[in-house]
Amino acid sequence: MLWVAIIGLVMTVVAVAVAGRRALFLFKLATVGPPAPERIQYAKDNAGAEIKTQLVEVLGQKKLLKWTPSGVAHFFVMWAFFILLTVYIEAYGAIIQGAITGRPNFHIPLIGQWPVLGFLQDFIAVACLLGLVAFAVIRLRESPAKLGRGSRFSGSHLGGAWLVLFMIFNIIWTLFLARGAAAANGNLPYSSGAFVSIPLGQVLPASGLLEEIALLLHIGFMLVFLIIVVNSKHLHIFTAPLNVLFSRRPDGMGAVPEMRVDGKPVDFEDEDLDPERLGRGKIGDTTWKGFLDFYSCTECGRCQSQCPAWNTDKPLSPKMLILDQRDHAFAVAPYLMAAANGGNGHEDTDVLALLNKPLVGEEGVIHPDVLWSCTNCGACVEQCPVDIEHIDHIIDMRRYQVMVESSFPSEAGVMVKNLENKGNPWGMSEMKRADWIAELDFEVELVEEKMPEDAEYLFWVGCAGALEDRAKKTTKAVAELLHIAGVKFAVLGPMEACTGDPARRLGMEYLFNMLAQQNIETLNEAGVKKIVATCPHCFNTLANEYPQLGGMFEVVHHTQLLAKLVDEGKLTPITPIEEKITYHDPCFLGRHNKVYSQPRDIMSKVPGVQTQEMHRHKDRGFCCGAGGARMWMEERIGKRINTERVDEALTTDPDTVSTACPFCMVMLGDAINEKKNSGEAKESLEVVDVAQLLIKSVKTPV
Amino acid sequence: MNIVVCVKQVPDTATERKLRSDDKTLDRDAVDGVVNELDEYAVEEALKLKEAHGGEVTVLTMGPGKATETIRKALAMGADKAVHLIDDALHGSDALGTSYAMAQALKKIGFDLVILGSESTDARTGVLPAMLAERLGTPQLTLANKVEVDGSSIKIQRITDYGFDRVEASLPAVVSVVEKINEPRYPSFKGIMAAKKKPVETLGVADAEIDAAQVGLDSSWSQVVDFAPAPPRAAGTIVKDEGDGGAKAAEFLASKKFI
Structure with a gap:
């Protein structure tokens, strides 16, 4: 019938226009901040790997499936969205064909009557329904009302989540109603395979009106859902694949990204560098990748459930870190965008107060206790199914707090001063760095300007390894093991300085740069190629962060080297340790x-x-x-x-x-x-x- | 209010400090120089007073060329400008010579308030604040853990063994501070950048109208006659208790005249 097609198409045009307007708004908002050219460049340079990641993480749901029940449920619900696109092609085809020929018996050309497709459609719809039930059960069992802070949903928007489940449920039941009615009327394209719809057709009355109403309901719910999606945390169905595409690979861990202003890496020697613009101090300093993080968060709370700070009753939840920023971004969005266009029109509001609301502060978007509770452990990043990079947010906010505001826990100031003056966080004399060598009964070679000819590895002892009593035992054990295995190595002794990791993680990028450049110079002048480090923080910095400053070395952790030596038979554990x-x-x-x-x-x-x-x-x-x-x-x-x-x-x-x-x-x-x-x-x-x-x-x- | 903070570059306390064999003065080249810690509290207090009452903070240091590092640090914390009193003739000055030279420089700069740390970690005489006040003819308010300025008067809390004294004086005055007074700020990168562009005036002996005959090693009232490194700690005596441990311990203490 013509009226069905007219209603269906008018609804569609209106809904798509409303959703499109929202999409444009989201795009404009995301791009008000500084650019992130490095993200685009990386994706371009690694197109093959990025496609693979899309297949594995998005289509294959690798990270979601780390949690079996919710992962499996999500897998089916998500695939329902893809497969049921064919049902929507059929639905639109049906209303148009109904208007033209009077009978809505449309089928997709070529594959449209293939029983396998009919089966697949019914199967995924049923699986989706079961997925919804699973989600509902999970939400009830893990409800914050019951578990309080222990619930991963604590702090999430619960109403919105239930609404989404309800809307998907509406789409599925109208799907079966429409397909069942079509089967009853002989309009279903499948004569077999559609194992739910066909039997349903046998119990439903053969009514053309029922079929038409069901089709309109099925399309209508989808359109309402579309508008809900682009206005809610469910936006992730569009943004998550993009976020995965532009996230750091293999993940948002390892190195801390270089600090950038307007997309360009910061050069601290640059006289024109604006010291007010280091890190992120207000929401407008967020790059579009940061906004993609905000848009992608589904509030699932897996990050929160793993966070050591949250689990020990600290105010930091990685989820709320993202949500609080996102909510603030939406609250100030009109002014942000007006400011970006140079316009005004908000004379009645204290726009500046809103726009310049500090990102971190007692009265800011993020409380300082939240910012400083983070241990950078990466448990949140590891779990996040949509690759949100929480640590990057934390570091960029810390950079602003430390370098612009000079506001950070005062105890850390002692460490920073010690790094500046003595090159180690404890402020001990650099001459003490070689003291442990005297406690061994064999010779350890010290680098005197150049690496000794026969030394394969530079043993990077680290400040703790050289100066801290417990760590010194590890240092001596590793040195002795290498000595026994016949691996030649040398140490820098007093020439070694902190890699800069604690400074960088605190947000003190300037000091990190100084220490790193000094160390890279020492290592390059000594002709170092291979490094073994005992401290994972040194290891991470040397291996993953020094390349940002041109320091290219082959770095291994002592456990990697020792495991290899044991494997090769160069070290043979014989004395039993019955423990x-x-x-x-x-x-x-x-x-x-x-x-x-x-x-x-x-x-x-x-x-x-x-x-x-x-x-x-x-x-x-x-x-x-x-x-x-x-x-x-x-x-x-x-x-x-x-x-x-x-x-x-x-x-x-x-x-x-x-x-x-x-x-x-x-x-x-x-x-x-x-x-x-x-x-x-x-x-x-x-x-x-x-x-x-x-x-x-x-x-x-x- | 015109505040001058006196700061000193001292050898890092964590390093092994040495005296020069030739003139028995501190070997400043052999060690890393840092800002005398108590002076950082002085700078912080000056900045706080400036933030509360307005005015200007000037850093004054006396020392060799290397001491500019210390000046930059104080400027990075937020001081407005600096004066570097630098002259070979000043080398080796004792507290009397130093206080005379600093006082001359301070007279030239002009001030409402002079703030400095109560002692330096190298020489540790702790007399400079008092000497400066005497030479400048101003009240001295020493060992402050709290400072309040009200118009032309200044009140401090002076820490003592029994608690504290409240001391009040009129400006201009000299105040020395202790570490309890505040928490020195860490310079922001903004401060470090800005410090590079702040003015540093250098003064020689002649510029500050200092009589060269009253300063320097030869004019010092105190002289280092001789020095020797501290002897390494001797291994102690271990008394093994074989039933007579108490008696042996008592014998040892008696031999050292402790009992």
């Missing part, structure tokens, strides 16, 4: 650099060792609390993160806790000592580096 050991994954070794297996391989080769994993391990490992320069700040809010982690370690009843990071050693060691004092841990419990285990086993007892 139950649980391994704590350092974030900057594990999540940031994906080194999960080598430390475990080493332990598995040591006879007698019984390993027991903690509940949260490998890519879901729980931070010790020291990352993101938190090592040098007081932890005043909530439960201490290291205590939380040691509580978890104690559930495995270990004889020893092993790790592979000097900061994890300090944090876990301190928490274990507290537990010993309160009688909750046995006196013999120790934290050791896997290298210490290995040396104990490689040597025969005397």
Whole structure:
């Protein structure tokens, strides 16, 4: 009938116009800030890899499927959107054909009567329905009303989420009504395969009006849903693939991105550099990639559920970090866009106060306690199904706070001063950096301007490794293991300085640059090619961040090198260590650099060792609390993160806790000592580096 | 209000400090120089007073060329300009010579208030604030952990062993501060950039109308006659308790005349 087609098409034109207007608004808003040319360049240069990521992460739902029940449910609901596009082609075809010929028996040319397609359509619709049920069950079981702060949905917009589920449900039931009615009228293109629609046709009355109303309802709900989507957190169905496309690869971890002003990397020597524009101080400083993060967040709360700060009652939730910025961006959107166009028209509002509302501050969008609670552990980035880069947001806001406002926890100021004056966070004399060598009974070569001819590796000892008592044991163990295995190495001794990691993670990019350039110069002048580092923070900085400043070295972590030496038979663990050991994954070794297996391989080769994993391990490992320069700040809010982690370690009843990071050693060691004092841990419990285990086993007892 | 903060570059306390063998003065080239920590509190307090009452903060330092690092640091924190008193004739001046030279420079600069740290971490005489006040003929308010300025008068809280004194004086005055007074700010990058462009005036002995015969190593009232490195700590005596531990310990203490 003509009226059906007219209603259907008018509805469509109106809805598409409304949605289109919103899409244009979203695009304009996202592009008010500085550009991010590096993101476009990377996607262009790596087109092949980006296509693969789209296939694996978007179509294959790799990250969502890390969580089985919700992942599977989402997989089917998402695929329903793709497959049911064919049903919408059929629906529009039907109303148009009905208007022309009087009978809505349209089918898609060529494949349109293929039973497989009919089956697929019915199947995915049923699967989608089941997915909706699963989502509803998950939302009820994990409701914030029940679990409070422990719910991953705590803080999310719950009403909006239920509305979305309800709208998808409406689309599915009208789909079956329309297809069933079509089957009853003999208009369904499939004579077999559509295993729900065809039987439904047998029970429904053969009514042309019913079919037409059902078709209009089916189209109508879709159009209303479209408008809801572009106005809600469900926008992710359009923005998530883009966000995945423009996110850092392999993920938003490892290196901290270079600091940029107007899309150009900052040169601190540049006399014209505007010091007010470093980092992000207000919402207008956000690049379009930041806005894509805002637009892509579905408020699922997987990040929140993994966050060490949130899980120890601190105010930081990675989800709320994104949502608070997004809500503020929408609140000031009209003024932001007017300002970008140079126009006004908002004389009645204190526009400047809104636009210049500090991004971070007691009265700002993000509370300073939120900003400074982050350990940069990457648990949120690891989990985010739409590749939001939380750490990048944190770092850019910290940069503004530190370099422009000079506002950061005062304890960290001591560390910064020590880095400036002494090149290490403790402010100890650089002459002490080689003291550990005297405690060994073999020679360790010191680089004197040049690397010794026969040395294969430069052993990057790190400040902790050289100066901190517990870490020095690891340093000595690694040196001795390399010595036993016949690997020639040299150390920089007093010429080594902090890599700059704590400064960079604090937001002190300027100081990071100074330290990094100085170290790169030292390493290049010495002719260093290969580096082995014991500290995962040094390792990450040397391997992933120094290339940004032209420092190209082949960098390995000691666990990687030692695992290889054990594998090659150059190190043979023989002395049994009859202990139950649980391994704590350092974030900057594990999540940031994906080194999960080598430390475990080493332990598995040591006879007698019984390993027991903690509940949260490998890519879901729980931070010790020291990352993101938190090592040098007081932890005043909530439960201490290291205590939380040691509580978890104690559930495995270990004889020893092993790790592979000097900061994890300090944090876990301190928490274990507290537990010993309160009688909750046995006196013999120790934290050791896997290298210490290995040396104990490689040597025969005397 | 015109505030002058006196700052000093000192050798980093974390490094091994040495005296020169030739003239027995501090070997400044062999060590890293840092801002004397207490002076950072002085700069902070000056900046706070400026923020509250307006005016200008001038940094004054006396030292060799290397001391410009310290000047830049204070300027990066937010001071407006600096005066660097630099002259070979000043080398080796003791507290009397230094206070005379600094006072001459201060007279030339002009001030309502002079703020400085209560002592330096190198020489640690702690007498400069008092000497300066005496030479300038102004009230001295030392060891302040709280400073309030009201028009032409200044009130401080002076920390003492028994608590604190409230001391009040009229401006101009000399104030020395202790570390409890505030939390020195860390220079922002903006401050560091701006510091590069702030004016630094250098003054020689003649410019500041300093009588060269009253300053320098030879005119110093105190002289370093000799010095020696601290002897390495000797291994202690370990008393093993074989039933007579108490007696042995007592014997040891008696031999050292402790009991």
